[in-house]
Amino acid sequence: MNTISGAQAVIKALEREGVDIVFGVPGGAILPAYDPLYDSPIRHVLARHEQGAGHMAEGYAWATGKVGVCIVTSGPAATNLVTPLANALMDSIPIVAITGQVATTSVGNDAFQEAYTTGITMNATKHNYFVTNPDDIPDVIHEAFHIAATGRPGPVLVDLPKDILNAHLKWHKPPKLDLPGYKPTVEGHPRRILEAIKLIESAHRPVIYAGGGIIKANASDHLRRFAEQTNAPVVTTLMGLGGFPGTHDLFLGMPGMHGTYAATTAIQKADLLIALGVRFDDRVTGNPDFFAPHASVIHVDVDPAEIGKVRQAEIPIVGDVGRVLEQMLEAWANRPAPDHKEWLDRVKSWRADNPVRFDQNPNGPLKPQFVIEELYRRTGGDAIVVSGVGQHQMWTALHWKFSRPREWINSGGLGTMGFGVPAAIGAKAGAPERTVYLIDGDGSFQMTHQELATASAEGFPIKIALINNGVHGMVRQWQTLFYGSRYSGSELGRDTVNFPMLAEAMGCIGMRVETPGEVGPAIEKSLSINDRPVLIEFVVDPDEMVFPMVPAGGSNDQIILGPEDLE
Amino acid sequence: MNQHTLSVLVENKAGVLARVSSLLARRGFNIHSLAVGPTADEGISRMTIVVDAPELEQVKKQLHKLINVVKITELDRATAVEREISLVRVSTDGQKRSDVLEVATLFDAVAVDVGVSTIMFLVTGSPDKVNDFVELVRPYGIADLVKSGRVALARDQKSRKLRAI
Ligand SMILES: Cc1ncc(C[n+]2csc(CCOP(=O)(O)OP(=O)(O)O)c2C)c(N)n1
Ligand SMILES: [Mg+2]
Numbered sequence: 001m002n003t004i005s006g007a008q009a010v011i012k013a014l015e016r017e018g019v020d021i022v023f024g025v026p027g028g029a030i031l032p033a034y035d036p037l038y039d040s041p042i043r044h045v046l047a048r049h050e051q052g053a054g055h056m057a058e059g060y061a062w063a064t065g066k067v068g069v070c071i072v073t074s075g076p077a078a079t080n081l082v083t084p085l086a087n088a089l090m091d092s093i094p095i096v097a098i099t100g101q102v103a104t105t106s107v108g109n110d111a112f113q114e115a116y117t118t119g120i121t122m123n124a125t126k127h128n129y130f131v132t133n134p135d136d137i138p139d140v141i142h143e144a145f146h147i148a149a150t151g152r153p154g155p156v157l158v159d160l161p162k163d164i165l166n167a168h169l170k171w172h173k174p175p176k177l178d179l180p181g182y183k184p185t186v187e188g189h190p191r192r193i194l195e196a197i198k199l200i201e202s203a204h205r206p207v208i209y210a211g212g213g214i215i216k217a218n219a220s221d222h223l224r225r226f227a228e229q230t231n232a233p234v235v236t237t238l239m240g241l242g243g244f245p246g247t248h249d250l251f252l253g254m255p256g257m258h259g260t261y262a263a264t265t266a267i268q269k270a271d272l273l274i275a276l277g278v279r280f281d282d283r284v285t286g287n288p289d290f291f292a293p294h295a296s297v298i299h300v301d302v303d304p305a306e307i308g309k310v311r312q313a314e315i316p317i318v319g320d321v322g323r324v325l326e327q328m329l330e331a332w333a334n335r336p337a338p339d340h341k342e343w344l345d346r347v348k349s350w351r352a353d354n355p356v357r358f359d360q361n362p363n364g365p366l367k368p369q370f371v372i373e374e375l376y377r378r379t380g381g382d383a384i385v386v387s388g389v390g391q392h393q394m395w396t397a398l399h400w401k402f403s404r405p406r407e408w409i410n411s412g413g414l415g416t417m418g419f420g421v422p423a424a425i426g427a428k429a430g431a432p433e434r435t436v437y438l439i440d441g442d443g444s445f446q447m448t449h450q451e452l453a454t455a456s457a458e459g460f461p462i463k464i465a466l467i468n469n470g471v472h473g474m475v476r477q478w479q480t481l482f483y484g485s486r487y488s489g490s491e492l493g494r495d496t497v498n499f500p501m502l503a504e505a506m507g508c509i510g511m512r513v514e515t516p517g518e519v520g521p522a523i524e525k526s527l528s529i530n531d532r533p534v535l536i537e538f539v540v541d542p543d544e545m546v547f548p549m550v551p552a553g554g555s556n557d558q559i560i561l562g563p564e565d566l567e
Numbered sequence: 568m569n570q571h572t573l574s575v576l577v578e579n580k581a582g583v584l585a586r587v588s589s590l591l592a593r594r595g596f597n598i599h600s601l602a603v604g605p606t607a608d609e610g611i612s613r614m615t616i617v618v619d620a621p622e623l624e625q626v627k628k629q630l631h632k633l634i635n636v637v638k639i640t641e642l643d644r645a646t647a648v649e650r651e652i653s654l655v656r657v658s659t660d661g662q663k664r665s666d667v668l669e670v671a672t673l674f675d676a677v678a679v680d681v682g683v684s685t686i687m688f689l690v691t692g693s694p695d696k697v698n699d700f701v702e703l704v705r706p707y708g709i710a711d712l713v714k715s716g717r718v719a720l721a722r723d724q725k726s727r728k729l730r731a732i
Contacts, residue, residue, distance in 0.1 A: 118582065122589060127634040130582065147634060180611075181578060181637040305628035 003168040006134040007032035010098065010160065011040050012171065013141035019069050021429055022098075023047050023056035027073025028113060029100030032165035037071075045429065045458050048450040050077045052422035054084025055448070057095040059426025061088075062409045063384055063434075065218065067148050068426060071098040075113030078120070078159075083416060085124040088155035090413030091239065092216055094148040095155045096141075097125075103163035104132055117159045126154030134167040142174035151184030152303040153216055184302060188319035193327045196274075196298045196315050201335070203272035203296075205343045206232040209255070209284075212239030212412070213277015213301060219322030220244065220405045223276065226325050231337040232274065233347045235263035237284055238397055239412045240277070246401035250344075252351055256284035257550050258394040261354035264548070264556050266347045267292045275299040277321040280310035281413070282552075290555035300324045354561060356398045356548070362516055365541035368392060368467045371519055372399045372439060375465060378523045383435040384409065384427050388420035388444025391473035394546045396439045418447030421464070425451060428460040435463065435527070442468040442492055442499075449502070455533040456507030463526050464503075464535040469542040470494030477545045481566070494539060503535035514539045570599060571623050572649065572719055575614040575630065576638040579605060583635045587614060590629050596620040600716030611637060615718045642719045651697045652715040654679070656687045658708030667707050674700040685710050 004012070010033050014022070021043045026034045037044055047053035050072045057068030072081055078099045088095050102111040118130045127147050129140045137160075144156040200206060214223050214236070220243045227234050227250050234244045235255045244251055253260030255267050267273065273295040278284070285291040288310050299306075299313035300321050307316040317324055358369040372395050385400055387393040387410045402408045409427055411419040424438040445466055455462055472490040479487050500510025509529055513522045513536055526534040549560045560566065577583045584603060591598055599617040606613050620626065627639050642649070655676075657667050664686070671678065671688050674696065680687035690700045694717055701712065 119585070122582075122586060123593065126632075132581075179634060182634045303632070305625070305632055309625060309628075 024071035029074035050080035055422035056426035059423030063427040064430035094153035128157040188324035211278030214243035217322040222325035242402035262351035392467040452506040499537040508533040602716035656711040
């Protein structure tokens with residue numbers, strides 16, 4: 001009987017799933033799997049830290065829509081993966097993590113580099129597996145990919161003890177999936193679809209509130225057609241940016257804590273909220289008791305647990321948002337687009353009268369918003385944009401006009417600082433022909449910047465705009481507003497680190513920009529370099545704050561539009 | 568806080584109990600009792616979970632998201648048969664023995680172990696009946712007690728009239 005090792009089966013199973021790249025760091029328990037990987041057509045990217053490997057898999061998944069894969073050893077490597085797993089769970093990113101484990105004979109004995117990986121990650125994954133029989137490997141890997149990619153996507157972890165990797169099995173085709181407890185609903189209920197159409201027809205002030213689900217379901221074309229047919233203005237959440245053209249006449253921006261006045265206010269005044277692949281996150285709703293007080297809600301989501309979680313829906317529709325939009329478009333048929341002129345005039349005047357704004361004094365300190373707008377202008381918006389977490393993330397969300405899906409990659413639900421550098425590498429790995437521009441904060445950057453070495457060693461020429469305000473800006477903003485400007489623990493120092501030198505030390509090009517006039521040329525230069533990563537440090541005003549703002553837990557009727565609104 | 572009885576069909580696999588109980592723990596809900604055993608289908612087990620919780624809608628939906636959970640039903644007294652078993656070792660020092668045996672007879676509790684100064688009873692029935700028995704023998708002194716946790720099964724909805732049986 002022809003047999004192969006468990007380790008060979010793992011790599012073969014990955015190949016069978018169509019995997020062409022994995023991100024990882026080797027170590028004792030996973031070493032058996034690294035040996036067949038050496039001969040495999042699958043490319044291995046050596047991350048400098050397992051957290052980096054995890055975020056790279058996420059960036060890859062986000063940019064490509066495929067499942068991202070990371071592979072690490074047991075114990076500390078597996079615990080280093082917890083953050084990216086939790087991030088992928090929150091933001092519904094399909095990744096599969098392969099972890100080594102000590103031999104089954106040692107499991108539970110506090111063996112060297114043993115951690116209870118499946119226990120620790122139980123609540124940071126959509127599902128996980130502890131494999132105790134080598135014959136299960138082909139099936140488990142197949143299931144893992146299926147679960148990661150279908151329904152509401154998410155992270156799946158497969159923990160493989162070393163003796164199982166070394167044992168032998170007969171390679172086989174995976175049997176038909178047998179998951180009696182996992183049958184995601186794709187089709188929306190036809191009666192609900194008709195009810196929804198009726199409600200949309202009778203609405204006077206509809207708003208489409210679209211989220212990350214639109215991107216995950218590849219439903220942005222459907223969304224645009226649906227909005228145009230129903231003549232309803234569109235807001236997209238942080239996770240949904242790019243799911244609807246940012247330059248479209250019906251687009252109002254992002255709603256919520258740092259949303260545009262028009263988007264947040266339109267929801268507050270709406271009589272119908274068409275919620276598509278969203279979860280009524282607190283960053284959007286503020287105090288939910290005051291959120292969209294006049295609106296009936298149609299809520300479409302593939303995850304039934306999201307419907308009714310925060311806000312009761314008059315019409316709940318469980319299903320894939322792309323498929324449901326198709327069904328709605330079919331049901332809408334050749335009804336004329338409703339005349340919402342009065343409503344559209346109102347929302348458009350909110351948009352025209354309250355643009356996001358900032359003042360760049362040509363001789364004054366450099367403003368981060370100016371940098372981002374210049375980046376947008378000089379790239380023509382033609383880039384995949386990645387960010388860290390903080391003020392720079394919000395400014396990017398507000399000032400960049402995302403017009404296509406999968407061109408905006410950030411950490412929304414978990415707000416993971418350190419996501420940026422590795423996620424940008426993953427995105428570049430998935431879309432090598434695209435410009436990948438990371439807009440990072442100095443705090444976020446310093447959480448994972450060792451991955452710059454990965455970027456240059458592995459040939460991923462990403463570009464980085466480092467918004468260096470010398471502070472944990474978002475934290476400092478709250479301290480300014482709510483803690484009497486007592487800057488406890490939020491100052492990093494603008495010149496503690498020589499960032500261009502750091503970049504150069506890791507095989508990248510480094511530049512520093514301190515005045516508005518230098519911004520354009522530096523960006524142009526960065527766009528002309530394609531053989532290695534480039535970092536531009538923009539030294540910016542630490543006092544700049546993100547506006548609009550609705551303080552946490554506040555009502556979305558009370559929006560602070562700028563510093564002049566603060567008493 | 569309200570008590571809810573959940574009947575959860577799960578795949579009979581390692582770690583499933585941990586996943587289910589962890590979900591309840593996340594919300595800080597106390598598990599009052601939990602009984603697990605295989606169903607007629609070897610691959611599927613049934614958990615009967617009694618939880619103290621203000622409401623369970625969201626938890627039920629979250630439980631559904633667990634890949635190994637096949638089906639969840641919330642049961643109540645009106646629509647389900649609920650049973651419990653308890654073993655109770657009662658002190659029977661001195662003159663108490665005949666009194667204790669009299670109570671046991673009233674509850675159809677069976678003496679399953681008789682010692683010099685204690686008797687162990689097996690009592691089965693509705694949770695109320697088991698509780699009542701325990702309360703009535705408590706004054707005599709309970710040396711040890713174990714309960715199986717509630718098991719429950721929905722009644723046949725088509726034969727409501729026969730429910731009294
Ligand atoms: C891992 C992690 N730790 C802490 C926080 C809390 N936090 C949110 S924003 C922020 C500051 C971010 O600083 P920086 O990356 O420099 O961005 P800026 O706000 O200055 O643009 C911090 C500390 C977080 N989101 N993630
Ligand atoms: Mg900063």
